[in-house]
Amino acid sequence: MSLHTIVLVKQVPDTSNISGDVMRPDGTVNRARLPAIFNPEDQEALELALRLKDKHGGKVTALTMGPPNAANMLRECLYMGADRAILVSDRRFAAADTLATSYALHKAVHRIGDYDLIFGGRQAIDGDTAQVGPQTAEKLGIPQITYTLEVQELNLKKKTVRAKRAIKNGYEILESPLPVLLTVTKDAAEPRPFDVRRLCTYKRAQSRFEIEATVDDSHDLVWMDELMEKIKADDLLIETWNIEDIEADVQWCGLAGSPTKVHKVENVILSGAEFKKVPATTEGLNDMITDLMQDHIFG
Amino acid sequence: MNTKLKDLVWVFAEQTDGVLADVSLELLHKARTLAEKMNSQVSAVLLGDNVEGLSKVLFAHGADNVYLLDNSELKDFRSMPYANLITNLVEEKRPRVVLFGATHIGRDIAPRVASHTRSGLTADCTELKIKTLTIRKVEHEDLLLQIRPAFGGNIIATIISPDVEIQMATIREGVMEMGEPDSSRRGTITPVKVELDPVETAVKIIEKHQEASSVNLKGAPIIVAGGYGADTPEKFQLVKDLARVLGAEVAGSRAAVDAGLIDSERQVGQTGTTVRPKLYIAIGISGAIQHRAGMQESQKIIAINSDAEAPIFQVAHYGIHGDLTDVIPKLIAAYKSQLH
Incomplete structure (x- = not known):
């Protein structure tokens, strides 16, 4: 049996580097101003999958749902060693919450077909929900191992995997039958650098959107189809799937398929404690300590 | 149990080795205030092996009813049997609100x-409310307002699930206050039949290693925390020195944890521990909302920061604008001089 691993990846706005001009005056976020990055834990998930491939052979498929520019992250997956990259993208997926996202992802996994393992990051830094992994596992009807620290043993004959998982103040080692979905915590596996040869090859990899953007009026659709075929034959196609391609039901996608809605967003209002400015002098600090001692905070 | 009350508000009662998680008890107290608005009782959902005895603790903290799923297969937590059994019960009884602790198990x-x-689920809420809202001329009763920082903590979002019946949320330990238990409170135990398919129990626990936590941030009266401004081991040592002199616990912001200056067990904030000490000293912590969410209920807050505009000053009671390498030694000296 040849091992097939699917890795769920997400391109996220880099929320760790929010600077002044990202926040609008009304307190909302201008997403367009944030750089888009490969969600860090998803990158570690890909690394774990690639390590299993190094050891057992087989194939790794990177799967994302996102806007057309998520192709940038998929190319990075190819540079690292993924064999196949799939972009699930359609305007009708917009504003999906975790439930609608996992619905679309599980339909895409069905289209991919047979698999042994699915990896994903524990959570994405733009929402920190950690919900898409378990929800996708539930929809696929397979077990899950969340908070994975380490994959210890993959037995392709018995079709089982052993993984170490973080629990409160410790860890546990679970053995699960395949297929199983594992979500990977931070620091599980340092992602490998891009492979230079792969980079040279796959920087030319293109999604359907990118190919379409190169077509102008002077070309006809036949020319476009031939171009797609050629890119595919060269193994440089980032497969691009829409709602119909994954046979998803529109009512469970995007905003319509999302039970949670944002009711309102507010600027953060600080509680405004009684504030004393303390000079950074021995005298000022002495006064503060006296205050605190009188309030029985110290001693 | 008042039989006239509906059964709309549930709390997952998380237990490990027969000990209930604090967060579950905290949630029961919150659930009481939500349930009163909905004219509902509070039910706890308890899974385990030989755990019936925990029911009286759940009653004391606010449960009126305990759904008891007791079976040897449920001795240790495993995703599939736990999730599937709760799913079946939710589908049968159709509560409107189900709360889970945002723990390794709840999440x-x-x-x-x-x-x-197909319920709405919001992770890591910092506040919950029940409200009736009219949205596009349609009145939605008993909506759960799920309030949480969003987008890297730069905004506070209120999430609702108006079009579905069942509204779920996870909440971190320490975010809701645990009220006093009332051991005179009584309730009913509703046993639930546990039937599991071998497929559901196929994942096996090979080994489990769990230590009692050596860190007790939640119980510490004084906490000294360092952040990005204390970004070298030398600077962070000053934070630790101050903590030692004050007899305080050391903590850190996410930035300090990410920089490897302090163990993640000691992280204060939305993704760490939520604390309410008598005194919280924030050193070199700018005060992003995720951090403030974990400490702003402290009785007194001292902020030491070289950036006069840092948001931490807006929640602090005492603000010291200065370089920590200058301020901390002076503060230690001043404290020592007053002790004598």
Whole structure:
């Protein structure tokens, strides 16, 4: 049996580097101003999958749902060693919450077909929900191992995997039958650098959107189809799937398929404690300590 | 149990080795205030092996009813059996609100339950309210307002699930206050039949290693925390020195944890521990909302920061604008001089 691993990846706005001009005056976020990055834990998930491939052979498929520019992250997956990259993208997926996202992802996994393992990051830094992994596992009807620290043993004959998982103040080692979905915590596996040869090859990899953007009026659709075929034959196609391609039901996608809605967003209002400015002098600090001692905070 | 009350508000009662998680008890107190608005009782959902005795603790903290799923297969937590059994019960009884602790266990199963029941689920809420809202001329009763920082903590979002019946949320330990238990409170135990398919119990626990936590941030009266401004081991040592002199616990912001200056067990904030000490000293912590969410209920807050505009000053009671390498030694000296 040849091992097939699917890795769920997400391109996220880099929320760790929010600077002044990202926040609008009304307190909302201008997403367009944030750089888009490969969600860090998803990158570690890909690394774990690639390590299993190094050891057992087989194939790794990177799967994302996102806007057309998520192709940038998929190319990075190819540079690292993924064999196949799939972009699930359609305007009708917009504003999906975790439930609608996992619905679309599980339909895409069905289209991919047979698999042994699915990896994903524990959570994405733009929402920190950690919900898409378990929800996708539930929809696929397979077990899950969340908070994975380490994959210890993959037995392709018995079709089982052993993984170490973080629990409160410790860890546990679970053995699960395949297929199983594992979500990977931070620091599980340092992602490998891009492979230079792969980079040279796959920087030319293109999604359907990118190919379409190169077509102008002077070309006809036949020319476009031939171009797609050629890119595919060269193994440089980032497969691009829409709602119909994954046979998803529109009512469970995007905003319509999302039970949670944002009711309102507010600027953060600080509680405004009684504030004393303390000079950074021995005298000022002495006064503060006296205050605190009188309030029985110290001693 | 008052039989006239509806059964709309549930709390997942998380237990490990027969000990209930604090967060579950905290949630029961919150659930009481939500349930009163909905004219509902509070039910706890308890899974385990030989755990019936825990019911009286759940009653004391606010449960009126305990759904008891007791079976040897449920001795240790495993995703599938736990999630599937809760799913079945939710589908049968159709509560409107189900709350889980945002723990390694709650965050593992809540998404599975929500996925199967197509419920709305919001992670890591910092506040919950019940309200009736009119949206596009349609009145929605008993909506759960799920309030949480969003987008890297730069905004506070209120999430609702108006079009579905079942509304779920996870909440971190320490965010809701645990009220006093009332041991005179009584309730009913509703045993639930546990039937599991071998497929559901196929994942086996090979080994489990768990230590009692050596860190008790939640119980510490004084906490000294360092952040990005204390970004070298030398600077962070000053934070630790101050803590030692004050007899305080050392903590850090996410930036300090990410920089490897302090163990993640000691992280204060939305993704760490929520604390309410008598005194919280924030050193070199700018005060992003995720951090403030974990400490702003402290009785007194001292902020030491070289950036006069840092938001931490807006929640602090005492603000010291200065370089920590200058301020901390002076503060230590001043404290020592007053002790003598």
